[in-house]
Amino acid sequence: MLITRETDYALRALRALADGRKKTLAAICKEETIPQQFGYKILKKLAHAGYVDIKRGKEGGYTISGDFPKFTLLDLTKVMESPTDISPCVIPGYVCESHRAQDGPCKVNRELSAMQENLNAQLDGIHLHELLVE
Numbered sequence: 756m757l758i759t760r761e762t763d764y765a766l767r768a769l770r771a772l773a774d775g776r777k778k779t780l781a782a783i784c785k786e787e788t789i790p791q792q793f794g795y796k797i798l799k800k801l802a803h804a805g806y807v808d809i810k811r812g813k814e815g816g817y818t819i820s821g822d823f824p825k826f827t828l829l830d831l832t833k834v835m836e837s838p839t840d841i842s843p844c845v846i847p848g849y850v851c852e853s854h855r856a857q858d859g860p861c862k863v864n865r866e867l868s869a870m871q872e873n874l875n876a877q878l879d880g881i882h883l884h885e886l887l888v889e
Contacts, residue, residue, distance in 0.1 A: 762835040766831070783817065830879075
């Protein structure tokens with residue numbers, strides 16, 4: 756898993772909204788140097804996942820969700836990235852030729868799986884509110 760540009764832009768958008776004020780798409784994109792065509796797509800994903808609220812109309816804009824403090828960096832990567840695994844080898848149910856030949860996981864799979872678990876634990880320990888606000 757890599758933190759892609761999309762996840763980076765999502766973090767920036769959330770940072771712009773972390774002060775609790777309602778902002779327009781244009782204001783968020785300008786403040787955080789996010790291309791507006793990506794900004795709309797990203798904020799739509801964030802709203803669908805419950806990270807931000809959208810108010811439409813003349814007085815509309817985006818605000819941070821009341822549930823925001825509960826979300827972790829792992830949660831965000833799962834919303835923005837697909838898949839979030841460092842290698843197909845660690846995806847449950849994935850069977851490679853080496854796995855078949857050895858009748859089970861090889862050393863590479865065991866090491867990558869351990870790395871994936873460690874990475875997930877680290878990302879799950881970083882709450883977005885703490886990262887972006889405090």
